[in-house]
Amino acid sequence: MDLHFGDSKPTDDERAAVDALLGPPESSWEGADRSDADLRWARGGREARDRRDLLLPGLHAINDRVGWISEGALDYLCRRLTVPPAEAYGVATFYSMFSVRPRPATVLHVCTDLACAAAGAAELCAGVESRLGPGSGVSVERSPCLGLCERAPAALVVRAGVPSSSARPALEDEAVQADSGGWGAAAPKVGNGKGRRGRLDPSAAPPRASRATAVVAPAAPDATVLAATAPETAPAEAPAAMAVPQAGQDNLVLLRRIGVVDPLSLDDYRAHGGYTALRRAFALGPAGVIREVTDSGLVGRGGAAFPTGRKWQATASQPDHPHYLVCNADESEPGTFKDRVVMEGDPYALVEAMTIAGYATGAHKGYLYLRGEYPRALDRLTHAIEQARARGLLGDDVLGQGYAFDIEIRRGAGAYICGEETALFNSIEGYRGEPRSKPPFPVEKGLFGKPTAENNVETLVNVLPILTMGAQAYAAIGTGRSTGPKLFCVSGSVDRPGIYELPFGATLGELLELAGVRERLRAVLLGGAAGGFVRPDELDIPLTFEGTREAGTTLGSGVVMAFDDTVPLPRLLLRIAEFFRDESCGQCVPCRVGTVRQEEALHRIAERTGAAAADDIALLREVGRAMRDASICGLGQTAWNAVESAIDRLGAYE
């Protein structure tokens, strides 16, 4: 590989951002000034290229500091990592949170997806844009679902700047503040990161503002503008427990600690049953853990419902090493926010569950691929992992059992497709997040081409009750074929939106009753944008994998979004089509062009019904069928599901 670099140079800021991640360059081959030694000694080869997986963290570092990725910055990062600039450019342009063109340091992501659209996202956008006006220094970007549907409409402010070393408001807010009085009260802290910056370059221009993020939900235009102009002083977010209407109830399994324990305190976690499952795992041994998980009947909660025990067994038995564990926390299905609430409210549970999964599958390294739009979950988990490491619950000798395991967090950067397991591997490895063709399956060739068990957050936290209560008792929850408790993300036209935990087998009607469904229900979207709509007269559908399948719909990731008859259905369908068009990675033709044609057809018939829409509906069916049959991955295969169900079940366009 003979890399070619342009003449662009990084600014001091950009260089500092990259060096903060990678350390100072060791030779001119990596971008330092040329010394005599460099003339005699070439650095390269496999060793230099082995850090490719730091490309995405490097892009984040630049974007976090400056707000966009310049030619000079990208070139410098490529030099440091021995990555061809063309490939790095391909990666940087893949993610919606990065920009390769100059933009203001502050980006305001306003969610315009389903739940937020129904809650007035369009008015919010208009209000925010008119108040900010041109030259405000804030770039307003319309965003797909931010995973804050229980507090729609939602907005996320990201201001680039030097890293703030001081504790962020998000880490200071609630401990146990289930009542609403507590939030918004946290004292803001303005860290300008002077210390770090001074060390790097004392003579440079005036210090930049520190990096800050703020979540505004529910968002009113004035509060959003205020947060966008000064994110560090924005009121703290509502505690995670606010998203759990059942918080504190006795019968909860997965959510029992949320709103009860302090998510920052490892001691509190242990006082509430934390780390008993890991002790039991060590007592059972890896094979015993897999047996328990298999016997429990646990299947993946990310949407595909693959038996977890089988996946672990298949990974554990691979002769190739090392094995990896990957937790898929790239929760991006519109309407889904369960993983965020679990990670924010009970972060140690995920750390413990990942440790158990790693132990069972023979992995010593776990990657937690976390959605880029979840700043608080990132803080919470970073903190939890540090604490666990400090207490010997992660590291070379977990719990003194001679088992080494550690977890590294990798942030996504705005790409729904990276929730697809093989796209996620590519993303971690520093490539474009495009799905790979299967076979080979991840259990055989996954992350870095090695055997990998990849599980969703909710799937993993289910392992804790399986081990503490035993497979039999766990399997007794739910129905015969869908065992255990299930988290549902209820949003839309309900009085108490949030995450609900119910044993499998409860009906859709019971769940909606619990959430206080409002009058004049028109449709319920199950499973998110990749799921399907059902009618208000189908509320007796049992919420199990087999029950929804028999009813011709899907449980997906557990999204239950209710819409009343004030929401125009064609508008919703168009938003779903826009979502898939935006999020298609572009690799295969059926999805890349098919999602565009689908959106165009829905545009044409937005105001039409009956015979006037019939031709385009026929066209949609034909394209949809090919997308389902011939796309590489689940994104393209399901991109037509919701629209089809709206036409067939709801009689849209009739």
Added chain:
Amino acid sequence: MTVIPLGVPRRLLEFTIDGEPVRAPEGSTILDACRAAGKDVPTLCQGDTLTPKNACRVCVVEVEGSRTLVPACSRKAEPGMEVRTDTERARHSRKIVLELLASSVDLSTTPQVAEWIKEYEAKPDRFGPDAARLNEEPKIDNDLYVRDYDKCILCYKCVDACGDQWQNTFAISVAGRGFDARIAVEHDAPLTDSACVYCGNCIEVCPTGALSFKSEFDMRAAGTWDESAQTETTTVCAYCGVGCNLTLHVQDNEIVKVTSPHDNPVTHGNLCIKGRFGYQHVQNLD
């Protein structure tokens, strides 16, 4: 005596294609077996010298037990597999893929595609006059070759040929996402500012003519390009001792482009800038 390594003998796998029993060596793809059995399966992104990317999905076939259609070009044959190449379901997807491509990309220089569009009764016009197209202008930034991305079906072959599969130059990549994804060098710069070494190995694998010799591009623009009037002569490159094969395409006694035989065991169709573009001295009469 030269010992020729024979490798481990490959087992023959038995399975069926369209109900007929076939045998294929272990490791072959469904496409290999289909071609050996004389079945016509269209392909666009598959290349004989590259690892299949299976991005175009025009080669999809039905395999018993598979929920979705499978790409024949990259799925390995397995014993007992029941493959059906010509079902209504497979033909439907091929038709739609052809329609989607033809309605968004200029396929005027893609060999065979017109036949397939006819065979599968594809009607690219039915997406209406407002259907989004790539709408790219040809990028003419050097004297050797032109990148006309209006003709690009994003098959990834040029990226693979430029990258770790052959050239290891990594001058180009796919940039952007979805329908806006395009082949580009870093920062969308002109080729002359990129890592490109002008080996032209991307042109060699391009299935649609999106990448073409400047000479071919100019002649097509002038309406003088006439493949039926061209001869192809395979010879040995005179520049260095490697001895790469060149195929000279000659029209009106002028070399109009240079390709290289893909079955050459040393070069597999790859050349360097000299072999690919350095032919002017042959016709320099002064």
